[in-house]
Amino acid sequence: DAKTTQPNSMESNEEEPVHLPCNHSTISGTDYIHWYRQLPSQGPEYVIHGLTSNVNNRMASLAIAEDRKSSTLILHRATLRDAAVYYCILRDVTGGGADGLTFGKGTHLIIQP
Amino acid sequence: GAVVSQHPSRVICKSGTSVKIECRSLDFQATTMFWYRQFPKQSLMLMATSNEGSKATYEQGVEKDKFLINHASLTLSTLTVTSAHPEDSSFYICSASWDRGDVQYFGPGTRLLVL
Numbered sequence: 127d128a129k130t131t132q133p134n135s136m137e138s139n140e141e142e143p144v145h146l147p148c149n150h151s152t153i154s155g156t157d158y159i160h161w162y163r164q165l166p167s168q169g170p171e172y173v174i175h176g177l178t179s180n181v182n183n184r185m186a187s188l189a190i191a192e193d194r195k196s197s198t199l200i201l202h203r204a205t206l207r208d209a210a211v212y213y214c215i216l217r218d219v220t221g222g223g224a225d226g227l228t229f230g231k232g233t234h235l236i237i238q239p
Numbered sequence: 240g241a242v243v244s245q246h247p248s249r250v251i252c253k254s255g256t257s258v259k260i261e262c263r264s265l266d267f268q269a270t271t272m273f274w275y276r277q278f279p280k281q282s283l284m285l286m287a288t289s290n291e292g293s294k295a296t297y298e299q300g301v302e303k304d305k306f307l308i309n310h311a312s313l314t315l316s317t318l319t320v321t322s323a324h325p326e327d328s329s330f331y332i333c334s335a336s337w338d339r340g341d342v343q344y345f346g347p348g349t350r351l352l353v354l
Binding site: 158160162164167168169170171172175213217219224225226227228229230231232 | 243245271273275282283284285288290298332333334341342343344345346347348350
């Protein structure tokens with residue numbers, strides 16, 4: 127699987143936007159970029175995913191670089207409930223969903239009140 | 240959204256006993272279910288992949304005779320930790336997906352403590 131690189135931790139203030147970066151310089155043409163987050167003592171939660179175009183949903187936005195070698199998860203207005211570990215994961219679409227996810231260390235997002 | 244439940248949420252057992260953990264997809268039929276393990280301060284590690292009605296596929300280093308997986312229906316998979324030892328104490332998390340499986344939906348996890 128292609129590897130992703132994320133900062134170990136980031137800190138932001140409540141009600142401010144948060145930009146979480148992810149580098150994936152060895153991404154292949156069939157890799158989707160997925161983001162999951164894990165709140166303390168809970169299972170991971172799907173956030174968003176995309177292939178080439180920027181994506182928006184009710185939780186976040188995903189901005190994908192034109193060369194696809196990096197992406198940024200954007201939380202438009204962080205709340206204390208967004209404090210979690212955020213994982214950027216590449217998923218090969220040709221696998222048909224049969225493969226498990228490979229979690230890296232993720233980014234520990236700290237939200238200050 | 241899709242909901243996955245796990246039972247029990249936490250369990251304490253004596254060394255040498257077996258523990259069964261259930262994973263259910265509540266509002267969808269899961270063609271594939273996955274089992275992960277997470278030790279303290281570490282990331283999730285995939286243990287095995289199971290498809291309904293067929294044998295599970297285990298990741299390298301995971302003992303299939305110790306971690307028995309049964310995926311008897313499209314909404315239920317079970318993980319049995321046999322002859323549990325203290326080093327098996329961990330957070331066990333399942334996930335489920337359907338169709339092409341673009342997204343995995345995770346259960347809340349089961350915290351196992353083996354004394």
